[in-house]
Amino acid sequence: MTSEVRETNxxxxxxxxxxxxxxxxxAEQLPRVYNFLRYRLGNEALAQDLTSRTFEKAWRERHRYxxxxxxxxxxxxxxxRNVAIDHRRTAHEHAPLxxxxxxxxxxxxxxxxxxxxxxxxxxVLIGKLPExxxxxxxxxxxxxxxxxxxxxxxxxxxxNVGTIxxxxxxxxxxxx
Amino acid sequence: MDDHFMLxxxxxxxxxxxxxxxxxxxxxxxxxxxxxxFRPLSRIAACAGALVxxxxxxxxxxxxxxxxxxxxxxxxxxxxxVAVQAERFTALMERPDLDLPRMLSEQVEVLKAPGPRxxxxxxxxxxxxxxxxVRTPTWFPVGLERDLIEVSADEALRFTVSTAKLxxxxxxxxxxxxxxxxxxxxxxxxxxxxxxxxxxYRGQGHDVMLIQARxxxxxxxAGIDLASLAEIGLRVLGIKPAEAHRFAQSMDWRTxxxxxxxxxxxxxxxxxxxxxxxxxxxxxxxxxxxxxxxASRVLWSSGNSVFALVGNVPPTELFEMAQSVH
Numbered sequence: 355m356t357s358e359v360r361e362t363n364x365x366x367x368x369x370x371x372x373x374x375x376x377x378x379x380x381a382e383q384l385p386r387v388y389n390f391l392r393y394r395l396g397n398e399a400l401a402q403d404l405t406s407r408t409f410e411k412a413w414r415e416r417h418r419y420x421x422x423x424x425x426x427x428x429x430x431x432x433x434x435r436n437v438a439i440d441h442r443r444t445a446h447e448h449a450p451l452x453x454x455x456x457x458x459x460x461x462x463x464x465x466x467x468x469x470x471x472x473x474x475x476x477x478v479l480i481g482k483l484p485e486x487x488x489x490x491x492x493x494x495x496x497x498x499x500x501x502x503x504x505x506x507x508x509x510x511x512x513x514n515v516g517t518i519x520x521x522x523x524x525x526x527x528x529x530x
Numbered sequence: 531m532d533d534h535f536m537l538x539x540x541x542x543x544x545x546x547x548x549x550x551x552x553x554x555x556x557x558x559x560x561x562x563x564x565x566x567x568f569r570p571l572s573r574i575a576a577c578a579g580a581l582v583x584x585x586x587x588x589x590x591x592x593x594x595x596x597x598x599x600x601x602x603x604x605x606x607x608x609x610x611x612v613a614v615q616a617e618r619f620t621a622l623m624e625r626p627d628l629d630l631p632r633m634l635s636e637q638v639e640v641l642k643a644p645g646p647r648x649x650x651x652x653x654x655x656x657x658x659x660x661x662x663x664v665r666t667p668t669w670f671p672v673g674l675e676r677d678l679i680e681v682s683a684d685e686a687l688r689f690t691v692s693t694a695k696l697x698x699x700x701x702x703x704x705x706x707x708x709x710x711x712x713x714x715x716x717x718x719x720x721x722x723x724x725x726x727x728x729x730x731y732r733g734q735g736h737d738v739m740l741i742q743a744r745x746x747x748x749x750x751x752a753g754i755d756l757a758s759l760a761e762i763g764l765r766v767l768g769i770k771p772a773e774a775h776r777f778a779q780s781m782d783w784r785t786x787x788x789x790x791x792x793x794x795x796x797x798x799x800x801x802x803x804x805x806x807x808x809x810x811x812x813x814x815x816x817x818x819x820x821x822x823x824x825a826s827r828v829l830w831s832s833g834n835s836v837f838a839l840v841g842n843v844p845p846t847e848l849f850e851m852a853q854s855v856h
Binding site for chain 1: 535536537538539540541542543544547548550551552554555558
């Protein structure tokens with residue numbers, strides 16, 4: 355009955371309804387969570403599975419989201435992080451890192467081959483790093499999180515995050 | 531190896547995977563929708579009940595105390611707001627010859643009176659008295675603290691429909707193009723309102739009340755043309771004929787409550803409260819005059835319970851409180 359009702363002051367309502375718009379959230383955040391888990395786990399199938407779990411968990415717990423405490427992306431990445439940690443705690447064996455190359459092709463076959471090859475190699479190198487470094491790299495380059503957001507998620511100081519990331523990238527560069 | 535290379539592994543999620551996740555979330559959405567069951571005898575005719583309630587809700591000024599409006603809320607699961615001219619209906623409500631709160635009936639029997647409200651010490655006592663698990667907000671606007679908890683006992687009414695009475699009301703409103711379903715004449719309806727828990731929060735000039743109870747039961751004989759009755763109710767509310775007809779035919783009147791919203795005093799938005807359908811109504815009159823915010827309200831249902839949060843805090847904060855009720 356839209357013609358019989360009034361919706362005044364749209365900005366107020368947008369603010370009132372400033373909880374997550376799930377369609378928008380999904381479109382914006384799916385790539386970040388997905389790539390965080392790809393970088394984190396180095397396994398495409400597992401990344402997809404845990405991404406799905408992350409969104410389901412976030413959906414079920416969305417009423418717990420408090421925008422006064424954290425940005426939505428940070429909140430969602432925290433859930434993704436915990437999902438990954440839970441998985442690693444319970445998993446008895448890990449899929450080979452090479453599974454990371456099982457991704458859908460988007461560019462030319464040649465471009466895809468290069469990307470797959472590079473990411474597979476990168477995944478192997480990242481897999482040799484300490485757990486904490488791997489997590490920070492995944493947050494930085496997979497999720498595209500800022501050092502400040504990473505600090506909020508991990509509980510490390512922002513400067514510490516920067517230092518660890520710098521050293522981790524140096525190590526990867528040396529190994530490459 | 532630089533940042534650019536580190537990012538070269540980043541890629542767009544495969545389309546079929548994104549679609550699967552999105553479908554799964556939509557499935558969760560559907561699973562979360564409340565299931566409405568109606569007793570066979572009744573087909574629980576919330577329509578006729580809703581008509582009574584709609585009329586009762588005519589007195590829904592934006593700053594009205596929550597209790598009365600909440601009684602209207604009891605019969606519903608979904609909310610359909612309708613803008614009404616409040617002054618017109620306030621005047622009509624005061625006409626003793628119409629007796630609008632009893633628009634459908636001249637015989638109302640009180641099967642069980644609720645008695646006075648009882649003040650209780652805490653939510654556990656309230657839950658025990660009302661027979662429900664009391665939920666409370668976990669987030670509050672600054673300075674707001676719990677002030678009072680009250681419980682009113684359940685009540686039950688039976689009324690016998692009078693088409694003659696309904697026709698008189700329709701005549702008074704100049705509704706002459708709709709016919710009254712004659713088969714409802716003499717039929718009895720029973721309205722049972724479960725015990726209600728009211729928790730009041732106060733502080734820094736703000737006053738918020740959370741009202742909660744189980745879903746009410748409105749029992750009517752089967753076979754009533756709910757849409758026709760609803761259309762009459764909408765016309766009484768002042769909705770234009772074509773719009774009232776279209777709306778009446780498109781709604782599920784067993785689960786929907788019309789919530790009259792004063793057109794000049796409030797704005798509304800249908801909202802999602804913890805995955806449940808709800809309605810946020812902002813009183814805008816006082817705010818426009820530069821005073822403290824008038825009472826806004828959030829109405830929602832969840833499973834077998836209905837909730838109303840009414841208060842003079844900003845609507846955004848009222849909504850935040852509603853989202854935190856557990």
